[in-house]
Amino acid sequence: MSFKIVVLWSDVVVIATLLMLIAYAWRIHGSPNLRATWMKVLRDRAAICASVVLVLFFAVAVVDSLHFRRVLSQAAGASADQAQAYGTRTESLLDVLLARLVAGRETSYSAPLAMRGFTKDSVDVNGQIERTYPRLKYGGEMLSDDTQWRGDVTRMALVGVGIGALVAMLAASVIALAVARKNRLRFGEAAHRLLQGRTDLPWRAVVVTVLAVCMVFGPLLALAQHYHVFGTDRTGNDVFYQALKSIRTAFVIGTLSTIATLPLAVGLGIVSGYLRGWVDEVVQYLYTLLSSIPNVLLIAACVLMMQVFIDTHPDLFETGAERSDVRLFLLCVILGLTGWATLCRLLRAETMKLSQLEYVQAATAFGVRTGRIMVRHIFPNVVHLIIITTVLDFSALILYEAVLSYVGVGVDPAMNSFGGMINLARTEMSRDPLVWWSFAAAFAFMVTLVLAANLFADGVRDAFDPRARAFRPRLRPTALT
């Protein structure tokens, strides 16, 4: 089976994010100062657990970002030198891994783990037309009658739990081994310390998180082999699959939009704070102008204009996936271009403060050029602000996407996203009988992702901003300082 690799704009973003994270990790490794700060983040139990969850979600997003198009088999009689034709469907590696879910499309709604449809239909039973709940094509297809359902589901779930437990055990032993190597202990001693929570980093919390994740995803994946674990939506698509696909959209919006704010926010913030004078006036005018337009309205206006452009230039995009991807990409750029004011204001104020410090004055006295001062002396000292803002914005943007999709200026309706799922769920929740599973799935995935992002962001903020640490709630009063 040959295929053509397709690189969408947002794929580049996800892969670039991955590479940047690796490069940054390398840098942390090399700098004792940064390492100490990030160790502080990891020592925070909530933050390290959250990062386990985030890494898992990010892995799904990365796997979902490797796209390709299959080669269509040559039509009979076509000449050999004719150009290869490619399928119109752009698939990702995740689609291949979940091929059964994609192929097992039903005709309409079905409840989670169901083996029969949700609504009655006319079915041909032994030559007679009967009104009944039709059997699903994919959900429980190998069961011969309804009585086997309970046993089969229980068995599969138990298998899932077993495999999950095994994976968690494996992860725990790897961690114990690492602890043993680092502290030059025997494996048994290290495992004992790990279980008692007497390690340098809160590894026990990590093990518990991994165990919890495995306990949830083990049964889910095991059951997904034969059932729709979260049911199907109105057109019969698997909801679990949609939720997994939405993760990538959320990640792209969260990362790309903040990355898109950085050039303007950092550049203008530092320049205006350091140079002052008319440059400062102009920059201040620009961000006052920008922030005086209500955000949603400005984004809506930009997205509407982008939409008109995409609609009037259909020839620019080869496939539907490309079109919705460009829309996602431009949406993030718009979010970035309209959202730089806050960070810019923050950096401007910090730069003004820094430019009065002795080391900057010394650099000026030594005749260091202005540009060099800004790049070498100011920028490294505001990086912590940029990191804090970036991680804090990440979760806010994921939440924002849902609202924008509801307003009608979010991602392309053809693209899976949490906002789109909630939007559809809204009509489903007013149906009778109630269709609740799309809503529940979107809720579970989104809350997990956003909560993890928030907890991680809090850990990062506390590590980089000592002032914020004082506001941490504690269960026991600490000694007065």
Add this chain to the structure above:
Amino acid sequence: MLNYFIRRCFYGALVLLGVNLVTFMLFFTVNTPDDMARLNIGGKRVTQEQILKWKIERGYDKPLYWNGGAEGTHKATDTVFWDRSVSLFALDFGRSDSKSATDIGHEIKTRMVISLQLAVPLFVLQVIVSVAFALLLVFFKNSPIDFWGVVTCVLMLSISALFYIIVGQFLFSRVFHLVPISGFESGWEAVRFLVLPVILSLLSRLGSEGRLYRAMFLEELGRDYVRTARAKGLSEPKVLFDHVLRNALIPILTSAGSYLPFVFLGSLVFESFFGIPGLGSYVIEAITGQDFAIVRSMVFVGSVIYILSYIVIDVAYTWVDPRVRLA
């Protein structure tokens, strides 16, 4: 003071001019009026005559910025920019782009009254409830109440407002039949329709607001005057409610003030979910109907309200804290 006020107003007008220019460029230069006509008429085959007719009906057939063919001042005034952008300053919004061509100015006036009915009680309650919640957490600092309170806050702010709305509507309207699902009536009847959106909106923001105010109070608690007050022998409630609360008013004002524009503009999501015909749902209708004239007018109205709100907040600072002098 007056001097400052005049200068702020002047700067506001300057910003407004920029906003106007930016929106105009966004709406008329990125896509030509022809593109918009094609989109608005819809269908695959749109003839040139149809486009021209659509443009003439709405006055988009004139030159965009400069009419070289006209006489005298008409060179500048007989353009789309003058008709559609400069006239906004006189609060003349013109008619919408859709087939019904409603008067935008009239719509905005009637809908703003409805938005205010939802937003004013919400704004007041939001500040009171969030501050009270934060004070509770701060009062029980370093205790399980504080700890689990903050955990609840983080959990609550991780949930999208849409979830609150859908679950709330489902529970209170469908299961318990306490309030109507959506809709609006004028007069006292409106209360029945407004209770649920107000409560849900409060809940959806309580997490972030509560945590924010808690941090503000804790920051104030670390100051010298608090130590002095405690050293004087004042009881902790007295320190907290008399001294800290008054001093925290400035940061509270700043953060609450940033919501002031939405008091007038209404909440997009809540209004449209609950079928309240305010400005928020007006915007959503315009966006889904691709009525650009309404979106443009609303951007302008929104900015005017933003700028005015910030001037009001600045003046309020002097009232809350006599030390602040505006110059």
